[in-house]
Amino acid sequence: MTQIAVLTPDPADPSYAGQWPGVLERLSQALAKAGVTARPTPWTDHVADAGGLAAFPLILPVVAWGYHRDHERWMAACRTWIEAGLPFANPASVLAWNSDKAYLGRLADKGVPIPATIWSEAVDDAVVTAAFAETGASQLVVKPTVSGGAWRTLRLSPGDALSDPPVGRAMIQPYLPAIETEGETSLLFFGGRFSHAVRKRPVNGDFRIQVQFGGLYEPIEPPAEALVLAERVLAAIDEPLLYARIDMTRDGGHWVLMEAELIEPDFYLAYAPDGGAAFARAVRERLG
Template structure:
């Protein structure tokens, strides 16, 4: 049995206490099929000293939920792990830049289609009013560039007061109404190979597709255009990735847009994976034996 480390939330953060143990159990079960035992350990216990992590042949940061609430420490930790030569997947450098959605701007500069976006620091009422005028839309979404699970995300209508806006860098985008009708589609890749796709839809009247807000998930066969966009995104990233979840949605004209490339702690939707994570486990085994 090969023993690796699997990073979990900060014990001082109770936000996910009722959720992450079940995710850990599913991950440990699929890894065990390849003779891999995953030791659960909070990422915050290794943010200042990488010695224990460096002793493992592989570290998986798959349940570091809540890092966005302590982002400066997260960035410092990923830099420390990179300098210490910790074998972590995805690479520590990727874990750093992927934690700030400003990476979408860089991917857009490489030709990856994303939703029209205004990048603002601590967006004000004036910023939002200007974005309404610029996009000629009846709804906007404002979200922090460092966030997870719809954290501090606002959906606004013209004339609506901007209350509890993100205090730092944020994205202002036209609201994609297709989220309510077509949902968001996620494509999962393990070891560079496509595994499965899941379509996620919000409850009526909401825009948040996460399960904690009532979102429903369905395994789907991705359209060719979805696969083409995912492959374009992965080619634009061009870094060694053990896993990737590429989230996308269509605009009103049917053109697929990248929503996020989740490369840190994405939910793999193993309940929707026909192999229940066997493909991921094989990719981990291949990395261990490479």
């Protein structure tokens, strides 16, 4: 069995303690069938010194949840891993830039459709009021550019008080009603090949589709237009990606990119028809 490293959350952060072990177990089961053993190790153990990872032929950061709460240390770790030339998949340089959603603006500059977005260095009542005036939206979504799992993400109507607003740079978008009706569609790619798709919808009255907020998930065959957009996103990124989760929804009649998750996405292997064999095959190919 070939042993690889899988980065896991900071042990001092209990936020995901009840969730990530199950995700790691699904990953480990899929990998074991391909002759690969996953050895978990907290990403926070390797920030200043990459020596503890040097012996592994491959390092997957796919359970490094919570990095967004300690972004400065995450960026320091990425610099350490880049300088050490470690065999990360996805590359450590990707782990750095993909941790800040400002990358969506760069993809938009390359022609990838995203929701109308206002980028702001900070958020206060005046900024939100101006955003309502500029967009004409009846509701806005405000979130930090460094975020995860709907952390400090707000849905606001005109006149709503800012409660626990984003700190630092933020993005403001009109709320897309399709989130409640059609949901968000995630397309999973391993080794550049499409694997499976999952539709995620919030519970009634909410807008957050994450499982910790009761999000409802189901496997689907993605519409052809969604697959075309996902492949367009990957072409625009043009990096040697082992895995990618491309999240999108409809804005009116058009598909738009919500996020390209390239660091620690849940692959939803429980909904993959092959149980994760495509993921394991991509890992084995990278090792080979």
